[in-house]
Amino acid sequence: MSKQDKAVKLGVQNTLGAIAVSSLLALTSSSTAFAQEVLLWSDEFNSGATPDADVWSYDLGRGFNGWGNQELQEYTDLPENARIENGELVITALKQAVGNGFTSARIRTQDKVTIKYGTIEARIQVPDLADGLWPAFWTLGNNFSAVGWPACGELDVMEMGNSAAISAGRVNQRVGSTAHWDNDGQYATYGLSYDAPQRLDGTYHVFRMEWTPDFVRTYVDGIRIWEMAIDPQNCFSCTEFHQPHFLILNLAVGGTYTGKFSASDITAPLPAEMKVDWVRVYDNGYTELDGSALESPYLNPAHSGSWYNVDQSGHGFSIEVGNAFDGSPLAVVYWYTYDTLGNPIFLMGQGVPEGTGVEIDFISPYGMIYGEFDRDSVERPDGGTGYFDFSDEDNGTFRYEPSDFTATTWGHTPIESLPITKLFGIPVRGSASD
DSSP: OOHHHHHSOOOOOOHHHHHHHHHHHHHSSSOOOOOSSOEEEEEOOOSSSSOOTTTOEEEOBOTTTIIIIIOOOEEOOOTTTEEEETTEEEEEEEEOSSTTSEEEOEEEOTTTSEEESEEEEEEEEOOOOTTTEEEEEEEEETTHHHHOTTTTOEEEEEEOOOHHHHHTTOTTTEEEEEEEEEETTEEEEEEEEEEOSSOOTTSOEEEEEEEOSSEEEEEETTEEEEEEEOSTTTOTTOGGGGSOEEEEEEEEESBTTTTBOSGGGOOSOSSEEEEEEEEEEEOOSSOEEESGGGGSOOOOGGGOEEEEOTTSTTOEEEEEEEEOTTSOEEEEEEEEEEOTTSOEEEEEEEEOOBTTEEEEEEEOOBOOOTTOOOGGGOBOOEEEEEEEEESSSSEEEEEEEOOHHHHHHSOOOOEEEEEEEEEEEOOOOOOTTO
16 A cells, blocks of 8 residues: 555445444444544554654754743653653653753654644643643644744644733633744734633543644633634635644743743642643544554554455455544454354454554354344353454454353364455545545
8 A cells, every 4th residue: 555545544434344333233232333533543652661653753952942932841752751651641840950950751743643634632631730831732734844933834732831821820721722824924823722610730631623624623621712714715824734734742841831931930849740641633524644653554444344364265354443432443343254064153343453453352142043133132152352463454364262152152263373365445535635
C-alpha cells in the first residue's frame, strides 16, 4: 500500500462485517458497537516506559527567550519529566537547582503523525496551576521548520494558567483556545476562554477540537469553548489552517501567558503532573492523516475485511477494526470454522488493538437451531483465545489456544502460526475531494 493510500483513512461499511458485528451484539451480554465517527488513530499510552519514539519527538532545552514566551522551564527527554505509567502519559514539572530552576517536557508528532481536518480529542488531567503552571494541548503546521511561526499556523485546543484567570481567582477553571496565523505578513490571533463552574484540576476531562474546511471548534467535556470560521469567505488569509498540523502536549512553567517571570513567582505545588489518558483522531468526513508513524502496520480500520488461509477453503475470519461507543479502539472478529466431523460452526469475539495485533477472547455460541433464533436457549461458553498479528494491511498470522469447551465439544486443537491473507477489505472513504 502506498503512503498516499495509508494517509487516506477509512469508514466501516461492509455487509459481511456488519453481520458479524450485529451477530456479536446479539450473542454477548455486554453490547458494544461502533460510534458514528470512525477512530483513525490513537495513542492510548498502554505500553512502554516512555512516549513511543515512532510517534513522539521531544523539544529540548530552554529555547530562545524561553520558547519565545519567557518561560522558565528547561525541556528534557528524561523519564522523570515524561514517562508512561499505569496506562497514562505523565508530564512532570520539577523544581531544580540548575538553570532557571525548573524542568518539564514537551512532546510532538511532527512528521510522524500529521492531521489535516478531523476530530481530535485528548483526555487530560491538569495539576493545581495556582500559580505559574501552563499546560497545553495544541497543534502547529507541519511546515513549522521551514516557514517558522506564525506562518505555520497554530491551533490551541486547550491551554490553562492565564494571568487574567489568576487575577480573577479562576486559574483552575478557565480554559482557553486560540488560533495564531500570518495575515498577509502581519501576525493575527483570535481566541476565547470558558470558565467551568468547578475546578478542573485533579480530575480527568476530555478536550476536543472539531476541524473542518469551514470551522474550528473546541470543547471541554462537550461544552463549546470557542469557534472560528476558516472558510475563504470569512478568513481571507487562513491557508495555515488548510494544511497538515502536528500535535503537541506540554507543561510549561511561567512565561507571558501566566504573567510569571521569575522562580520566586511560581507558587504552584511542585512536582506537578499533567496526565494524559489518551489522544485520539476521528474521521469527520474530511480527515487526512499522514506521517512516518502511519507507515507501520499498527492495527487500524484498514485491516477490516475478510481474511483466510489460501490452503484452507470454506472458512476464515471477518474482522472489523473501529471504535466503541466511548471512542476506545475495538476489534470484533467472526470466525467461521468446523468441528472434527466437518460440521460448520462459528466463534465470535472482541479485543482491544495494540500495536500490530490484537488478542481476541472468543465465545462459542451453542444451542441455536438453523433457521430459528431463541436468545434464551443460546449458551455462550468460553471459545478460547485468538491472537492476530499483522505484517501489513493484507497479511498476517493467527494463533489460537482452545478452551476446554472447544477442545472437548468441537475437537479443536491449538494453532501455533497460521498465515492469513485479506481476501477483500471494507470499502474506504477518502477525503472530501476524492
